[in-house]
Amino acid sequence: MASLAFLALFIFVVILAGTIFLDPSTLISAFFSDEIQFAIVLTLITATIATVVALIVSIPAAYVLSRSSFPGKDFVDALINIPIALPPVALGTALLIFFTNTPVGIFIDNSIVKFVFEPPGIILAQFSVISVLAVRLMKPVFDGIDSRYEKIARTLGHGELDCFVRVTLPMARDGVFAAGVLAWSRAMGEFGATVTLAGATRFKTETLPIAMFLNLSLANLENAMAIILILLALAVSVLLVSRKIAYRGAIPS
Amino acid sequence: MLGVVLGVLLVARVAPFLSSTQEKITVFAGAASAPVLEEASRIFEARYGVKVELRLGGSGSVLSAMKISKTGDIFIPGSPEYLLQAARLGIVNITSGGVRVLAYLVPAIIVQKGNPKNITSLEDLARPGIRVGIGDPKSVCVGLYAKDLLERNGLWENVSRNIVVYAQSCDATAALISTGAVDAIIGWHVFQAWTPDKVDIVWITASKIPRIAYIAGAVSAFAKNKHSAERFLNFLTSNEAQALWIKHGYFATAQDAKAHAPDAEIPYLEDLV
Numbered sequence: 171m172a173s174l175a176f177l178a179l180f181i182f183v184v185i186l187a188g189t190i191f192l193d194p195s196t197l198i199s200a201f202f203s204d205e206i207q208f209a210i211v212l213t214l215i216t217a218t219i220a221t222v223v224a225l226i227v228s229i230p231a232a233y234v235l236s237r238s239s240f241p242g243k244d245f246v247d248a249l250i251n252i253p254i255a256l257p258p259v260a261l262g263t264a265l266l267i268f269f270t271n272t273p274v275g276i277f278i279d280n281s282i283v284k285f286v287f288e289p290p291g292i293i294l295a296q297f298s299v300i301s302v303l304a305v306r307l308m309k310p311v312f313d314g315i316d317s318r319y320e321k322i323a324r325t326l327g328h329g330e331l332d333c334f335v336r337v338t339l340p341m342a343r344d345g346v347f348a349a350g351v352l353a354w355s356r357a358m359g360e361f362g363a364t365v366t367l368a369g370a371t372r373f374k375t376e377t378l379p380i381a382m383f384l385n386l387s388l389a390n391l392e393n394a395m396a397i398i399l400i401l402l403a404l405a406v407s408v409l410l411v412s413r414k415i416a417y418r419g420a421i422p423s
Numbered sequence: 424m425l426g427v428v429l430g431v432l433l434v435a436r437v438a439p440f441l442s443s444t445q446e447k448i449t450v451f452a453g454a455a456s457a458p459v460l461e462e463a464s465r466i467f468e469a470r471y472g473v474k475v476e477l478r479l480g481g482s483g484s485v486l487s488a489m490k491i492s493k494t495g496d497i498f499i500p501g502s503p504e505y506l507l508q509a510a511r512l513g514i515v516n517i518t519s520g521g522v523r524v525l526a527y528l529v530p531a532i533i534v535q536k537g538n539p540k541n542i543t544s545l546e547d548l549a550r551p552g553i554r555v556g557i558g559d560p561k562s563v564c565v566g567l568y569a570k571d572l573l574e575r576n577g578l579w580e581n582v583s584r585n586i587v588v589y590a591q592s593c594d595a596t597a598a599l600i601s602t603g604a605v606d607a608i609i610g611w612h613v614f615q616a617w618t619p620d621k622v623d624i625v626w627i628t629a630s631k632i633p634r635i636a637y638i639a640g641a642v643s644a645f646a647k648n649k650h651s652a653e654r655f656l657n658f659l660t661s662n663e664a665q666a667l668w669i670k671h672g673y674f675a676t677a678q679d680a681k682a683h684a685p686d687a688e689i690p691y692l693e694d695l696v
Binding site for chain 2: 270271286288370371372384386387388389391
């Protein structure tokens, strides 16, 4: 009980500290400034794309990890846990080195898609950080779905993919949705990998966390606080929306 | 049992860093002077027993950190403009005697070793396909000077189209070229001395350089330990320290720097010293 109170107080104080610095007119002028408007839109777009791609990759990956056994499975399981323990700035640095110092990376960066110091780098950085998180979050979801449902569907003549889409996925819906929301939130707040790979260029690769960093380094505390409040507001709305959706079609347990 | 032993060893290893009984001063400095400040602070601590904590970064960023935290004994930006900004904020006092000029810096083009893109002049930076990086003009001295240099030569519009990234400190700017992330940067001449095996320097035509910078330091209004702070600044201008600046590739006198830019202005020198 005491630790819950402590946590709630901690969050309240952080929010309160933000509002003390601001009067509403500063907040509104900061919110409508070109720089922050750009940052909001860029962050929403990149985080959403990164999350969609991450889910496309990680849902099947989590399913396979949950259901199948194959030689080297333990190794793969351990391998995909590594990026979670790695600091994002290290991930970003690894990507930067890959694209600028290896033949394959240089080819991709010059001839296919430019990632280094460009907006696609934001999406790649976010994707790298959230995709393994998504797999880790969804594997227990598939673990918790009794495979007998799929087996019965198979005996009734449905193919593997059909089973997955029409039997397993609907049952995993809430877990996948929760994982997606968490991954999206994490992508919205991604800083270390993004700033290393995509740079901190105003009006080009300036996401909300990067905008906060740039404003702080210029001692623009009002702008920095406004960005904190915007990110908080986004976090709260995500939580509210996801609770609404989760309870709307709730399957009684 | 093993855990207890490891725990004790860890604490013993870390404890010296946690103890606060030793006298200390904090120096907020632009990353341009990092190599010399690091060596000088080790010598100073060994000799006088005063710990010197360095907070390095873009000159504007460290100034902001001082402003927000209201701490710091010494401020040593990479160029005088930031010293003046600090004075305007009341963070340093620049009346005569307070400011020490430590070393001089000349802007230059730094390219990858072997100059694979064959960049020989400022104009070459505007060539299509060349990827250029500079420091952030808003918070990094060398970025401010790079933009000024390009503007005064009428090249800002063309070259800025090739600028793909704005680094947040001198060392980040230097790293852009030493890691091969860009084709060229406008940096301080001394960057070449930092990673001579990875980069080459392309001196800018003397007549094109409007001003050269100098690293200067002053004791801050927030100083808790003014005596030791003054002592450290004096040490940085001593003959012994001058040899350090030269060893690390800086220009110790205005004359040496002006050899590469005879007509360049050295801003505010008379006002500050």
